[in-house]
Amino acid sequence: MTTHRQHLVYGHVTNHDCLAFIDARIAAGEAAEIRALATARTWGEARQVQMTHLSHPAGPDCYEPEDGYGDDEPFDITEVGAVVEGYWPPMVTTRALDVLPQDLRNRYGKLVLTVHTGKYLEVPLACETELVAELRGRGYEVTRDDELINLLDGFSLGSLAS
Incomplete structure (x- = not known):
């Protein structure tokens, strides 16, 4: 019988000054989508980015060409509403x-409730060695x-387009 070994990626998330943990396979897929959208040069390119892991904050459901977001118009991810408001990408x-297993969440983390984006687990940097x-x-x-981890949290998205 083969046992499944879960692979987690973690790191120091700058926006919250704590540790964040995510499944490695999910992280890779989401990171590819974030990079693809962040490097789009025009709204047309941005609309063409395929999203399977994340919602599409610049997709046709959100921005219509006839509303001034034509395919040839320059695209800047840092001006997309969901990014500006802090809803996209979702907090890592x-x-x-x-x-994380419940007992480890209880021992090492603190549940934090935010007004706009829900709850997250704050894991202090000091717990890294023991938790890992x-x-x-x-x-x-x-x-x-x-x-x-910081890419997945949306930190410095604008620098990807450079």
């Missing part, structure tokens, strides 16, 4: 609620990648 710190050791002891593969 929420993912720990799905991937416990996860590995339970058979998790755990990799630290601060750059990926």
